[in-house]
């Protein structure tokens with residue numbers, strides 16, 4: 001998959017968040033996020049354990065150049081701190097675009113993931129013209145499942161992904177008009 005838009009290193013702005021691609025200057029924030037066992041518990045990804053690893057992961061992130069979109073750093077407008085990430089990712093194995101998010105624990109429970117996820121979905125449908133966005137979540141990740149429900153994604157069933165049994169959620173662009181009309 002390849003978007004016909006220029007690489008979207010600057011993402012949507014919401015009431016509390018700016019979305020933009022990570023840069024090497026964010027390595028410490030990237031390590032704080034992806035080196036936190038509570039954050040990584042349900043992601044199926046290994047912990048990052050050093051600044052060098054964080055720098056390498058940011059430098060090697062291919063999505064914006066290869067497919068034109070990706071996961072953005074979420075910057076809290078009030079403090080300018082990078083407090084998480086949210087964005088879209090093309091999954092070649094499933095030929096689908098997935099929305100994903102991750103925030104520092106001290107910011108959980110304030111609706112920030114819901115705010116960011118809604119902005120990513122809107123970006124996917126309105127700017128990229130996607131027909132569908134999916135999300136894969138481990139069954140034990142109650143907070144993430146709740147976020148997906150709040151943004152109007154529906155559970156479609158189970159999918160094996162990266163060797164793990166995940167729940168597959170989806171939202172279709174076609175449903176947006178009736179949603180806006182309150183149907």
Ligand SMILES: CC(C)(COP(=O)(O)OP(=O)(O)OC[C@H]1O[C@@H](n2cnc3c(N)ncnc32)[C@H](O)[C@@H]1OP(=O)(O)O)[C@@H](O)C(=O)NCCC(=O)NCCS
Pocket residue numbers: 038039040042043101102103104107108109110111112113114115136137138141142143144146147
């Ligand atoms: C999942 C995550 C992004 C949610 O972020 P957040 O900013 O706290 O999300 P929100 O505040 O928008 O919404 C969280 C909702 O989950 C609910 N919730 C929290 N813990 C829960 C749990 N264990 N079971 C069920 N619901 C839970 C909250 O009450 C809230 O719902 P409500 O608004 O109806 O009260 C955050 O917990 C996180 O970063 N987790 C680690 C990374 C991760 O797992 N990412 C997702 C991978 S699929």
